[in-house]
Amino acid sequence: MTISEIAKLAGVSSAAVSRYLNDGSLSQEKRQRIEKVIRETNYRPSEYARTMRTKKSNRIGVLVPQIDSEAVPKILSGISERMDQKNYHVLLMNSNLSLEKEIGILETFEQSQVDGLIFVASILTKRHEVALAHMGVPVVILGQKSDRYPCIYHDDEGAACAMMTELLKSGCRHPAYIGVDRRDKAAGKSRYQGVCRALETYGLHMDEIAYREATFSVQAGYQAMEQILAEEKRPDGVLCATDMIAAGVLSCLSERKIAVPEKMKVAGMGHGAIADLLCPRLTTVHYHYHTSGREAADLLLDLMRKKKPRQEARMLEYEIIRQKTT
Amino acid sequence: MTISEIAKLAGVSSAAVSRYLNDGSLSQEKRQRIEKVIRETNYRPSEYARTMRTKKSNRIGVLVPQIDSEAVPKILSGISERMDQKNYHVLLMNSNLSLEKEIGILETFEQSQVDGLIFVASILTKRHEVALAHMGVPVVILGQKSDRYPCIYHDDEGAACAMMTELLKSGCRHPAYIGVDRRDKAAGKSRYQGVCRALETYGLHMDEIAYREATFSVQAGYQAMEQILAEEKRPDGVLCATDMIAAGVLSCLSERKIAVPEKMKVAGMGHGAIADLLCPRLTTVHYHYHTSGREAADLLLDLMRKKKPRQEARMLEYEIIRQKTT
Structure with missing residues (x-):
């Protein structure tokens, strides 16, 4: 199903269908006719076409050092909770504790087309910073303090x-x-x-x-x-x-x-x-790993909306849990 | 940088550049001229354009019931290990143990444009099957036996x-x-x-x-x-x-x-x-959770390449670990 086929069925111009899909101004009558066709044909605008048009992918990338660890599943769960509410998909990348691979992922990241990146960093080198500088999308660093990038980190x-x-x-x-x-x-x-x-x-x-x-x-x-x-x-x-x-x-x-x-x-x-x-x-x-994921997501969402975030570097609190080994 | 700009700089036709980018046949001389321009201009083919052309996203979706659990990080780690070798990115979706949300994700999945899906299923209902039937891309079910879909499951x-x-x-x-x-x-x-x-x-x-x-x-x-x-x-x-x-x-x-x-x-x-x-x-x-992730990835890769997999439903072995509580 293409835009021109919908236009034909609805008896309107292709430009009208395009305006409809992009929330442009349109007469009530045309809008209803287009809606009817879309409903009846079960048409869904192709994501490719939409991305070409809006240059937005509604995806964010999350680069982690290891999926199967104590902290990362909690962090991911926090990120996913928030991004999900905002209709963003999470593209997951795993460097599996290889520094070379991690930098390789950052250097070729552009190709995976995301609107922003959360980098769960265990080690932050000069090479990371160079790769991040060429990213072209907002970046939030989680787990390490950075003077150059917005970050969420623990004390x-x-x-x-x-x-x-x-x-x-x-x-x-x-x-x-x-x-x-x-x-x-x-x-x-x-x-x-x-x-x-x-x-x-x-x-x-x-x-x-x-x-x-x-x-x-x-x-x-x-x-x-x-x-x-x-x-x-x-x-x-x-x-x-x-x-x-x-x-x-x-x-x-x-x-x-x-x-x-x-x-x-x-x-x-x-x-x-x-x-x-x-x-x-x-x-x-x-x-607070889950919270750190959520906070990183909020910070990235602000940056993607070009909204000045309240705070660019945020240190999260900790809490001592006294149990039986002391 | 567009294909026609590269063509102009290299002194070849746009069709030749397009053939070059799609690994089509091309004279040695033209190939070298195009390569030189691409190198010098640091051109990277836009993923959007490539996707429009090939209808491939090089992304697979993975839908999990909960990220922060015992099994899922291991499964994800196995999937990511294999998909990474094959240059696929993993789009992670989390239903957070909500059946409604899970089915919702499956129903709207098309929009996230992936080449295939691994569904880490905890519960498999009729509604799941209906949603899966409309998916339009190969699907592998992990963790549950299915008569309708290729699956990897435990005994x-x-x-x-x-x-x-x-x-x-x-x-x-x-x-x-x-x-x-x-x-x-x-x-x-x-x-x-x-x-x-x-x-x-x-x-x-x-x-x-x-x-x-x-x-x-x-x-x-x-x-x-x-x-x-x-x-x-x-x-x-x-x-x-x-x-x-x-x-x-x-x-x-x-x-x-x-x-x-x-x-x-x-x-x-x-x-x-x-x-x-x-x-x-x-x-x-x-x-063998990590293995199950890897096997599901292999099965999906076969299906995406339209290769008949060796086995469409595979039951993995288990092993009793005798320790101190018995």
């Missing part, structure tokens, strides 16, 4: 500082920290800095405590804890940069019959579903 | 039967079952039927055992277990239709100091990340 430094302070306050004298790759600005660098800040307040320094880097997995947490236990001085409290790492730590301590929290306190960060299911229940920091 | 009945048989074999005389809504054919009806089959082999009937329906959450599992414990006869083994329900059951039993597996055996289904982190580690059935 990683504040949260790590608060959680380590809790451990120290509750009597830990030999704390340990299991962090992640510091090229990851949020979970790596900022949380590390937060821990440093807390230690300093208590006259300690990162060099003096047991510190290990792990990947984002239960197994990596287990191994890091094994290494820490092999050292001369056993810590009396361990802060982990993620709940998954903390799950590995708990499993290692349970196998070695080291009582938590009596002999060793343990805390995670992220408040994933597992935190409440671990045994004992894990003390952790709650991040 | 839910076999898995539930095998898991309940394990409980009975290991000495349970008073088993209980916590299932989910039986309108959900896979997790609800099929698993229920599997349990019935196992019971019958041991001369038991579903009416004689404690049976409850729960939603897919830890809390619902907790409440169902509370209700079962309030009954006169206490069971000595509980099979749960999902690991999340089992997590709630374990938490309820732990609070009441009912020893697992000594006083009561517990088993889940799904083998989510939580199964290995629960305390004690949960005996469960492993479903």
Whole structure:
């Protein structure tokens, strides 16, 4: 079914049908005749044609580092909730933790034709920024602070500082920290800095405590804890940069019959579903991932409408969840 | 930059540029001249124009019932892995467990213009089938068996039967079952039927055992277990239709100091990340979710290429994971 066929059936000009489809001005009578034909023929304007006309795709892109993780499904769920209300479709792209692939996706992104992009960033390099600069559509960065792009991020430094302070306050004298790759600005660098800040307040320094880097997995947490236990001085409290790492730590301590929290306190960060299911229940920091997805979506919607957003960079709050491991 | 502008700069006809862009036959010399212009002007063919020409969007749609769940992130990760290799983008749609919304998405799907659809189905009604019949692009159903559409599904009945048989074999005389809504054919009806089959082999009937329906959450599992414990006869083994329900059951039993597996055996289904982190580690059935995503993607790719797939309906295997709760 084409516009000219509808025009013929309705006894109007093609221009009239086109005006109808684009909400242009039209006499009541013509409008009714066109509507009748559209109803009877079940015509739906082709999206291709509409896109050609309006240059809008009603799609936004979401680039994530890994779909199957603790945070990303919650973030996606928040984004999708909001975009759905506004009739936007979400084009999902997954770099699967490959930096090369991630930059490749950003560089070729133009071809996938979206009206805007939410980039769930774990690592933000110069190359990312160059690729983003050529994007040609509004971009919102989620999960990392950026001076150049509108962003929604978590207070990683504040949260790590608060959680380590809790451990120290509750009597830990030999704390340990299991962090992640510091090229990851949020979970790596900022949380590390937060821990440093807390230690300093208590006259300690990162060099003096047991510190290990792990990947984002239960197994990596287990191994890091094994290494820490092999050292001369056993810590009396361990802060982990993620709940998954903390799950590995708990499993290692349970196998070695080291009582938590009596002999060793343990805390995670992220408040994933597992935190409440671990045994004992894990003390952790709650991040509002679903909210961050929703807020990023709102920010992008404002930018796509060329509306000045209230705030271009927004740091979300955190909440300490005190449970049974401290 | 348009095709005719490129043609002018390269000193060839527009038809030649068009043949070049569509991999048509062309003299070596013309090809090189066009390539040079494209390189120098940094021209990228507009996706809109390409779509108009080829009627292909290089996008597939994926409709899921809930993003933030145990299975869906794994399924999406499998789909995205395969589609990415084939240069397809994934348009993600989320019905958020609303049947109305799900059918609405299917009915208006045409407008989002994809070359194919993977429908991760939890419930499959007549209305779904009518909407799917009008889709106009190849459809693959994932997670439910369909007689009408190509599908990838799990052996839910076999898995539930095998898991309940394990409980009975290991000495349970008073088993209980916590299932989910039986309108959900896979997790609800099929698993229920599997349990019935196992019971019958041991001369038991579903009416004689404690049976409850729960939603897919830890809390619902907790409440169902509370209700079962309030009954006169206490069971000595509980099979749960999902690991999340089992997590709630374990938490309820732990609070009441009912020893697992000594006083009561517990088993889940799904083998989510939580199964290995629960305390004690949960005996469960492993479903190959990531694989199911990949297989559904392969099936859809075959259908989109109009290639007859090897198999139109494929049932995936399961694996019993014996851990500490049985």
